[in-house]
Amino acid sequence: MITRFLTAIAVALFALAAAAQDAFPTRPITMIVPFPPGGVADLTGRPIAAAMEKVLKQPIAPVNRSGAGGKVGYAAAANAKPDGYTVLMALSSVSIFPEVDNVFNLKPAYTLDQLIPIALISADPTILVVHASLPVKTAKEFVALARSRPNEIAFSSAGIYSTLHVAMEMVVQSARIKLRHVPFAGGGPAITALLGGHVAALSSGPAAAVAHLRSGKLRALACWGDKRLAAMPELPTFKELGYKDVEFYIWSALLAPRGTPEVAIKALRDAARKGVEDPEFKRVMAKLETPINYLDAPEFQTFWERDAERLLRTVRRIGKVEATK
Numbered sequence: 001m002i003t004r005f006l007t008a009i010a011v012a013l014f015a016l017a018a019a020a021q022d023a024f025p026t027r028p029i030t031m032i033v034p035f036p037p038g039g040v041a042d043l044t045g046r047p048i049a050a051a052m053e054k055v056l057k058q059p060i061a062p063v064n065r066s067g068a069g070g071k072v073g074y075a076a077a078a079n080a081k082p083d084g085y086t087v088l089m090a091l092s093s094v095s096i097f098p099e100v101d102n103v104f105n106l107k108p109a110y111t112l113d114q115l116i117p118i119a120l121i122s123a124d125p126t127i128l129v130v131h132a133s134l135p136v137k138t139a140k141e142f143v144a145l146a147r148s149r150p151n152e153i154a155f156s157s158a159g160i161y162s163t164l165h166v167a168m169e170m171v172v173q174s175a176r177i178k179l180r181h182v183p184f185a186g187g188g189p190a191i192t193a194l195l196g197g198h199v200a201a202l203s204s205g206p207a208a209a210v211a212h213l214r215s216g217k218l219r220a221l222a223c224w225g226d227k228r229l230a231a232m233p234e235l236p237t238f239k240e241l242g243y244k245d246v247e248f249y250i251w252s253a254l255l256a257p258r259g260t261p262e263v264a265i266k267a268l269r270d271a272a273r274k275g276v277e278d279p280e281f282k283r284v285m286a287k288l289e290t291p292i293n294y295l296d297a298p299e300f301q302t303f304w305e306r307d308a309e310r311l312l313r314t315v316r317r318i319g320k321v322e323a324t325k
Contacts, residue, residue, distance in 0.1 A: 024084055024264045028059040032080075033089045034073020036066045039187070040205070040290075044252040045089035047284040048121055051275035056267065062089070069159050071097045071109055078110035082257040084264025087118065092251045093163045095308035099315045100161050115255045117304060118265065119272035120295035122285070123251035125225030126167050126203040127235060129218045134200050139222035139241055142201070146177040154180040155201040156190040160321050164190060166314050167203040167224055167248040173317055174243040194218065205250045206231065207289040224248040230291075245310060251293075253300060269297055 031049050035041045042064065049060035065073035070093050077088035088094075094115070101108040128139060134153075136142045146153050157165035160183045172179055182199050184190045187208060194202045195217055202209075206229060212218040223235045226247055238246035254272055256265060275281060276294045285292055295303055 024261070024267045025056055025058040027085065028061055029056070029084070030086050031060050031062045031089055032073050032077045032086065033062050033064050034066060034070040034077070035064065035091075037064055040250060041070075041089050041091050041252060043288055044121055044285075044290070047281050048089075048254070048272070048275050051278035051281040052268075052271040054278065055271040055274045060087075069093065069097075069162060075109040077255065078114035078257060080257050082259035082261075084256065084260050084268065086257065087268065088115065088255040090115075090253050090255050091163065092249060092307060092311070094255070095304070095311045096161055096163070096166060096315060099312045103315065103318075103320055112308065114258050116258050116260065116265070117297045117300045118254035118256055118268045119276075119297060120251060120253045120293060120300040120303060121272070121276065122290050123249040123293040123303075124205055124207070124290060125223050125229065125237075125247075125249050126164070127206055127209060127223045127229070127232070128171070128201065128221045129194070129204050129209045129213070130201045130221060131194055131197055131199075132217055132219055133197065134219070136221070137219070139236065139238065142221055143175045143177055146175070146179060150178040151180050153201060154182050154199040155203070156182050156184055156193045156199040157203070158187045158190050159183045159185060161315065161318070163248070163250060163311075164203045166311055166318070168201075169314050169318050170224070170246045170248060170310070171203075171238065171243065173314065174238070174246050203248070210289060231289075245313070247310060249307065251307070253304070265297070272296075 031045055033041050033045045045062050049062050053060050065076050074094050074097060077086060080086035095112060098108040098111050130136060136145055155168050164187060184193060190202055191204060191208055193199050195212060209218060213220055220235055222238050222241060223229055224247055225237050228237060229235060273296060276292050
């Protein structure tokens with residue numbers, strides 16, 4: 001009887017230990033946001049964290065780890081302990097930095113295979129906007145003007161190799177035109193420069209430009225999506241205008257370090273799926289004029305691979321660009 005009793009206790013303790021091992025989460029989760037407060041990653045990360053907390057019954061703490069255009073935070077997440085308690089709110093720029101390091105023959109701060117997908121949260125194609133004073137009404141007219149004035153038409157961006165730079169370079173390469181690139185330290189200063197007439201064009205997120213389009217200060221010519229924007233159906237896509245490989249999205253997504261236990265990934269995917277349906281999350285995203293484009297991990301993996309390949313091809317064609325002081 002004593003032997004049976006001890007065996008039963010051992011079996012029960014083993015079952016409890018196994019259950020505890022399978023439980024996730026049992027403590028707070030850190031969400032690395034690789035940009036300062038107020039940007040797309042931060043404005044998307046905080047409400048989705050709040051929505052996912054309701055499902056996981058544990059706090060998710062967004063932590064801003066900005067620097068080097070997002071590279072610092074991306075590297076921190078990629079090299080974090082893969083236990084499920086560190087996740088990353090990434091933007092499409094996560095795909096760019098490893099290839100930029102390769103272009104400069106540097107050891108990459110991280111590689112894409114160090115990260116695995118949880119879910120895509122939003123994906124907004126950028127739009128080509130120009131200052132109202134530029135004498136063009138269509139993308140074709142913009143290209144024609146650029147061909148007649150090589151290196152004279154300036155466009156702004158959030159920095160060298162930033163997503164806004166790479167998106168515009170897709171057009172430059174496909175249309176075989178020459179524009180003058182004027183990089184700034186962020187998307188905010190880039191659109192301010194356009195509004196001030198210091199540059200003539202910008203690849204912008206729709207939400208950042210919509211108020212200025214309504215006021216007549218800026219004019220939209222085309223979009224980088226695979227189909228027309230529902231909010232701007234009059235805008236043709238570059239693809240339908242005949243420009244190849246001109247497709248780009250400002251997307252935000254949750255990633256985790258490779259090696260994260262499957263039980264944690266499953267719980268995080270489930271929380272993200274339910275989180276995007278949360279009424280408060282929907283309200284916040286609608287206020288930001290950012291459409292939710294949820295994809296679960298398998299579908300997002302396919303989307304990410306295609307998107308990354310377009311970005312990498314463009315970066316390779318850009319080649320080395322040194323920052324000027």
